[in-house]
Amino acid sequence: MSDHVYKTVELTGSSATGTDDAIKKAVARAAKTIRNMQWFKVDEVRGQVANGKVAYWQVTVKVGFTMEA
Secondary structure, three states: OOOOOEEEEEEEEEEOOOHHHHHHHHHHHHOOOOOOEEEEEEEEEEEEEEOOEEEEEEEEEEEEEEOOO
């Protein structure tokens, strides 16, 4: 691993289909304005229950990106 300095941002993605989709939506949206993203870490998973079933997922992730010179 080279000598990089990373900055992290916290994002929360949401999805009606699952946690994987919520993570992908958060990262894809962030990629529109953040360059050099390198990794993510799941911090929290939560959801909404409706009529006794899981109706929605929310996943909070920290995304790390390298700082530009």
